[in-house]
Amino acid sequence: MWHSFSTLTVLLLHGLFSICLCELPPPDKSYKILMLLPLSSRSHENVFLPLAKALADRRHEVTMIKNSDMNSRHPRIHEIRHNLDYADPSKLNLGEAWGTMDVILKFFDEDFPKLARDLYKVPKVAQIFKRRQEFDVVIIDHLFNEMAFPFAHERPLILLSPAGLESSTSGLLGNVLNPSYTFTHQAFFRNPMTFVERLRNLVAHFIQYTMYNINVLPKIQAEISEQFPDLPSLMDIKKNVSLTLLNSDHTYDTSVPLLPSQVEIGGIQCRPAKPLPKDLSAWIEGSGNEGVIYFSFGSVARGSNIPQKYLDIFVAAFAQIPQRVIWKFENETLPGISENVLLRKWLPQQDILAQEKVKVFITHGGMMSTQEGIYHGTPLLALPIFGDQPRNCDMISAKGYGLCLRWEDFTVDVFVSKLKEIIEDKRYSQRVAATSLVFRDKKDSPVDRAVWWTEYVIRHQGAPSLECPGRHLSWTEFLLIDVIFLLHVVVFVVVWLLLKCKRGVGSILWSASKKKNE
């Protein structure tokens, strides 16, 4: 009874939202859309869901292959869990390797190929694979989901990139990012960069390409080739992508040249605040003039994973500060925690960040959290753990949205003084508030943009007119190495001929003057 009631409410809400939010004309047809995120964290799913819901609200049928237990409860979204639980990043034990790449590298090396081997053996997945021709478009999670590319063979393909623009994929599509001012997922510097920074950034671009494509991808390819010997390579299927939806936005990051097929939808999960539950809003109100600090390490880096030595520092630091703290922490209690700290397993992050009294957001610097902080105008204190987080944290400090703190510098005193600096120096809150304004100032919403482009790719059977010819060139052709080589040869020959002539003319003149003198 309760279940059907809540389904009814959800349906009503969906109805309301599709009337209120969507400004697009109704679609001419109902499409079948396949979304694949077999290896993804909840945060990636949070980028997929707003698009899936918006498409389903427009009467398209959406099928999702994924592994989390999140549930959209939408009648036209068919969620299929593959239940291969080793492929769940939220089950990573970050404890021992906190702040290093070790766990992630092992995950890359062992679990990705394993997933490529096992995925198509899951009966529900195999069934969908068999009838993949029925789908009008395939949307794949861009990061680390190459094992899903066989689904996209001979189908229009869209990549959705939860971590934003990625240099090696962009290069594959013909838009080679210039390392003199664009960044990878590894590093962020303040533009204009110094000589040394440009050198380091060039190396970062190189590593971004080689690390994964040379070390991990061949292992996934081997597993896939064994099962599907007749398919083109995963890279060739990827190269045929029609559209890349980028979860990033130049307003808070970096303005870079994009192809017509690279569309920014950054902040698709961001939304205006809803009213808070009574107990939370009372807790926040009760903080008086000192205000509140909100602390969450997102979905992959659970609070209960934090090594004890760092937990001790958090506990000691929070006991010293006059602010109240709301901490997303997965255990019921934490020994020694002071009374100004409220622990909760789950929190409505965006509704909290939007509160005037929330002065700082302590974050791991994940892309989604960073966006939500900026969107709601809350300054950030970032403690990066892995992946693109160090890069996002450097962006946060370079752009003045807050400060970055590395684990090797993490002590009670440094932590407390950084919090104090962000709260007392108004430049951080002003900077982030100003950026929030431009970030929101768009002629359409990110959801509408993503929906429009998805339908566009379907309407035009993959929209080949979007394709940049650069993607079919070899690197010697792309960089005009052959032409530059020829020009060098021409210049060399001309100079050589001139020198030869000069010598010839010189010797004629010489012998002429000699004759005259005689």
Ligand SMILES: *[C@@H]1O[C@H](CO)[C@@H](O)[C@H](O)[C@H]1NC(C)=O
């Ligand atoms: C490439 O994409 C087009 C349109 O999106 C599709 O029709 C074609 O079959 C794809 N080719 C391959 C080899 O997947």
